[in-house]
Amino acid sequence: xxxxxxxxxxxxxxxxxxxxxxxxxxxxxxxxxxxxxxxxxxxxxxxxxxxxxxxxxxxxxxxxxxxxxxxxxxxxxxxxxxxxxxxxxxxxxxxxxxxxxxxxxxxxxxxxxxxxxxxxxxxxxxxxxxxxxxxxxxxxxxxxxxxxxxxxxxxxxxxxxxxxxxxxxxxxxxxxxxxxxxxxxxxxxxxxxxxxxxxxxxxxxxxxxxxxxxxxxxxxxxxxxxxxxxxxxxxxxxxxxxxxxxxxxxxxxxxxxxxxxxxxxxxxxxxxxxxxxxxxxx
Amino acid sequence: xxxxxxxxxxxxxxxxxxxxxxxxxxxxxxxxxxxxxxxxxxxxxxxxxxxxxxxxxxxxxxxxxxxxxxxxxxxxxxxxxxxxxxxxxxxxxxxxxxxxxxxxxxxxxxxxxxxxxxxxxxxxxxxxxxxxxxxxxxxxxxxxxxxxxxxxxxxxxxxxxxxxxxxxxxxxxxxxxxxxxxxxxxxxxxxxxxxxxxxxxxxxxxxxxxxxxxxxxxxxxxxxxxxxxxxxxxxxxxxxxxxxxxxxxxxxxxxxxxxxxxxxxxxxxxxxxxxxxxxxxx
Numbered sequence: 001x002x003x004x005x006x007x008x009x010x011x012x013x014x015x016x017x018x019x020x021x022x023x024x025x026x027x028x029x030x031x032x033x034x035x036x037x038x039x040x041x042x043x044x045x046x047x048x049x050x051x052x053x054x055x056x057x058x059x060x061x062x063x064x065x066x067x068x069x070x071x072x073x074x075x076x077x078x079x080x081x082x083x084x085x086x087x088x089x090x091x092x093x094x095x096x097x098x099x100x101x102x103x104x105x106x107x108x109x110x111x112x113x114x115x116x117x118x119x120x121x122x123x124x125x126x127x128x129x130x131x132x133x134x135x136x137x138x139x140x141x142x143x144x145x146x147x148x149x150x151x152x153x154x155x156x157x158x159x160x161x162x163x164x165x166x167x168x169x170x171x172x173x174x175x176x177x178x179x180x181x182x183x184x185x186x187x188x189x190x191x192x193x194x195x196x197x198x199x200x201x202x203x204x205x206x207x208x209x210x211x212x213x214x215x216x217x218x219x220x221x222x223x224x225x226x227x228x229x230x231x232x233x234x235x236x237x238x239x240x241x242x243x244x245x246x247x248x249x250x251x252x253x254x255x256x257x258x259x260x261x262x263x264x265x266x267x268x269x270x271x272x273x274x275x276x277x278x279x280x281x282x
Numbered sequence: 283x284x285x286x287x288x289x290x291x292x293x294x295x296x297x298x299x300x301x302x303x304x305x306x307x308x309x310x311x312x313x314x315x316x317x318x319x320x321x322x323x324x325x326x327x328x329x330x331x332x333x334x335x336x337x338x339x340x341x342x343x344x345x346x347x348x349x350x351x352x353x354x355x356x357x358x359x360x361x362x363x364x365x366x367x368x369x370x371x372x373x374x375x376x377x378x379x380x381x382x383x384x385x386x387x388x389x390x391x392x393x394x395x396x397x398x399x400x401x402x403x404x405x406x407x408x409x410x411x412x413x414x415x416x417x418x419x420x421x422x423x424x425x426x427x428x429x430x431x432x433x434x435x436x437x438x439x440x441x442x443x444x445x446x447x448x449x450x451x452x453x454x455x456x457x458x459x460x461x462x463x464x465x466x467x468x469x470x471x472x473x474x475x476x477x478x479x480x481x482x483x484x485x486x487x488x489x490x491x492x493x494x495x496x497x498x499x500x501x502x503x504x505x506x507x508x509x510x511x512x513x514x515x516x517x518x519x520x521x522x523x524x525x526x527x528x529x530x531x532x533x534x535x536x537x538x539x540x541x542x543x544x545x546x547x548x549x550x551x552x553x554x555x556x557x558x559x560x561x562x563x564x
Contacts, residue, residue, distance in 0.1 A: 101512060107496050114495075116514040122472070151433050153470040154495040154512045164472040188435040190404070190446040213396075213436040214389050217499040230383060230436045232398040 003274050004057040006031035006207070006252035010263035015040035017263075019048045025267045029055040029248040031207075032089065034082060046088050057248035058144065058205050059091040065128035066099035066121040066158060072128070075099075079132050086141045092247055093144035093204040094136070095180055098125045100155040107155065107218065121158045126168060129177065137176040144204035145169055146180035149188075151219055162186050162195040169202050178204025181240055182252070184211050184223050187231045196239040203245045208233060208278050209253045216256070223254045225266075226273040238280040249278065285556050286311035286339040288489070288534035289318055292545035297322035299545075301330045307549045311337040311530040313489075314371065316364060328370050339530035340426065340487050341373040347410035348381035348403040348440060354410070357381075361414050368423045374529055375426035375486040376418070377462055380407045382437040389437065389500065403440045408450060411459065419458040426486035427451055428462035431470075433501055444468050444477040451484050460486025463522055464534070466493050466505050469513045478521040485527045490515060490560050491535045498538070505536045507548075508555040519562040531560065 005027055007018040015036050022030050030049065037045045037059070049056055062082040065075050086094040100106070101121055103113040115121065129143070136143050145165040148157035159165045162179060169177040179202055186192045188211075196203070210229030215222035226233060237249075251270050258266055287309055289300040297318050304312050312331065319327045319341070331338055344364040347357050368376040382388070383403055385395040397403065411425070418425050427447040430439035441447045444461060451459040461484055468474045470493075478485070492511030497504035508515060519531075533552050540548055 104495060104512065110495055110512070114512065116512055118469070118514065119517075149433075150431060150470040151497070154493070160470050161472060187400070188432040188442050190443060211436070213386060213392055215433070215501065219497065219501075230386065230392070230396065230398055232400065235401075 002029055002248045003027055003271065004029035004031055004055070004248035004250040005267060005270070006058070006060070006250045007033055007036055008060075009251050009253045009258065009270065010266055011259045013263050015045045016048055019052045019054060021263060021267055022054055023052050024264070025271060027267075028053070029057040029250075031058045031060060031250045031252060032056055032091070033060045034085060037085060037089070042085055042088055049089065055248060056089045056091040057250050058093050058095050059086040059089055061095040061097050062143065063097040063157075064099035066124045067102050068124065072124070076128060076131055079128070080135055083132065083136045083139055083141045087139040091141070093142045093178060095144050095146050095205065097146055097148065098157050098159050100153060100158060104155045107220070118153075118158060125158065126171070129168060129172065133172040133176040137173065142175060142204050143177045144180045145177065146182060147185055149185045161189055161191070162199065163191055166195055166199050166202060174201060178202045180205040180207060181236070182207040183231050183233060183236055184209050187211055187236065192236070193239050196236070196243050200243050203240060203243055204247075205250060206240050206245055206247065207250045207252050209251060221254050221256050223252070225253060225255075225258065225269060226251070227277045233278045234280040237278055241280065249274070284311055284530045285309055285553065286313055286337070286530035286532040287549060287552070288313035288340070288342070288532045289315055290342075291533050291535045291540065291552065292548055293541045295545050297327045298330055301334045301336060303545060303549055304336055305334050306546075307553065309549075310335070311339040311532075313340045313342065313532045313534060314338055314373070315342045316367060319367060319371070324367055324370055331371065337530060338371045338373040339532050340375050340377050341368040341371055343377040343379050344425065345379040345439075346381040348406045349384050350406065354406070358410060358413055361410070362417055365414065365418045365421055365423045369421040373423070375424045375460060377426050377428050377487065379428055379430065380439050380441050382435060382440060386437045389502070400435075400440060407440065408453070411450060411454065415454040415458040419455065424457060424486050425459045426462045427459065428464060429467055431467045443471055443473070444481065445473055448477055448481050448484060456483060460484045462487040462489060463518070464489040464491075465513050465515060465518055466491050469493055469518070474518070475521050478518070478525050482525050485522060485525055486529075487532060488522050488527055488529065489532045489534050491533060503536050503538050505534070507535060507537075507540065507551060508533070509559045515560045516562040519560055523562065531556070
């Protein structure tokens with residue numbers, strides 16, 4: 001298995017700086033974010049990763065597909081652009097964060113326009129996927145459905161378990177739609193080992209970071225360096241390997257302290273912790 | 283279905299005051315907490331609820347059974363005392379919050395003693411239940427396993443889904459072990475309607491409160507008055523009814539603003555919201 005730096009772990013680094021950082025630390029893969037790629041320029045980002053010989057383990061992110069009407073059409077258009085970008089970057093997958101309840105804004109107080117129709121929002125995701133999967137398939141891009149921890153169900157993703165994401169993915173060809181296993185989001189799930197085995201080759205991305213306790217006030221930033229939280233990584237890594245996953249292992253950490261630290265030190269710590277607490281050797 | 287006041291919704295009220303409040307507002311049932319019963323005195327609490335003609339819809343709570351050695355033996359003893367109290371109160375069930383990872387304290391920073399053995403903690407709960415269920419059965423008490431929202435998995439309950447709680451309960455006679463359906467904890471679960479149907483008569487308690495967005499800094503207090511959050515109650519109520527549940531519907535809200543408000547106003551609002559957003563008539 002192969003370690004990849006998701007660039008938001010070293011958030012202050014541009015694409016160019018993160019590519020340099022990967023090379024400097026001997027990493028062979030990088031996970032990119034769309035807004036950073038846009039800032040760097042898509043063509044230049046493509047050239048940077050190719051010249052450095054890096055794999056793009058994922059592009060983050062498509063999704064936010066639970067709206068309706070004009071907003072839904074716009075979201076589909078934006079996702080088609082994300083697929084095009086993933087194709088240019090030859091990313092192993094486009095990570096899909098599907099969106100929360102319509103009208104519920106991430107981290108913002110509820111307004112009168114907030115929907116409580118969770119079942120409807122989930123149906124909308126399935127409809128969007130039926131539109132987008134063939135488009136992705138034609139461009140050689142795999143959509144990777146990411147179930148998010150249930151704490152994000154109101155505002156970020158109505159996909160809440162690996163099993164639910166997998167059931168959605170199975171309606172499409174394997175090369176078009178897979179799932180993300182992110183330890184932060186799935187560690188608590190009593191069915192996770194069964195669902196990892198069931199997912200098999202549908203696992204499009206394996207992402208690792210720890211689950212901090214207690215969570216900080218902004219729960220989005222409750223992700224920690226592996227070893228700093230409550231997750232026992234090795235059994236999950238073992239299950240992902242046993243399911244047949246042969247791709248990169250991306251470290252994606254949203255954490256104010258880590259963002260404030262020297263990025264080179266963060267990458268060095270990441271490498272050491274990956275060896276110590278994540279890797280599972282037979 | 284019948285509305286019950288869980289006394290922590292009006293937290294400043296003693297057992298005597300909460301019993302008076304129920305009578306004053308025409309409620310026929312009350313959910314009690316052990317520490318409040320201890321403050322009032324068990325015998326006096328029994329007399330108060332009997333004289334008022336109230337049903338005790340639940341006693342909160344047993345559990346915290348994921349430790350080992352001496353602490354585990356002490357926890358079993360404490361749970362036997364809780365069962366005895368539930369028997370005296372003729373409570374419809376004893377709610378079981380099973381405990382989190384050993385060595386992880388609710389709301390406190392992780393220490394070197396924190397366990398990451400989630401599977402082991404879950405096994406410990408099953409072992410404890412095998413000890414306690416027959417004891418409860420001999421005293422006519424039903425243990426009600428409460429799955430808690432996965433956000434509480436590290437520190438309060440390694441039971442994270444209704445399906446998982448139900449699988450544990452099914453190893454014991456129906457009159458000894460059931461499950462709690464609490465809207466706050468299960469609303470996000472893509473399997474919840476299937477698992478409510480599967481639970482059938484195993485549903486020992488139906489508790490309602492809303493899930494606030496965004497959650498407050500202390501996530502324990504993220505419970506809101508029905509209608510103030512993101513939950514669509516009526517389909518869940520309908521499913522619980524269709525599963526054959528005929529018991530009380532308890533409103534249990536942990537919320538700093540509600541605790542600061544006039545308890546009589548809280549109960550009045552609770553009754554109105556119950557009619558408006560919770561009840562599902564055929």
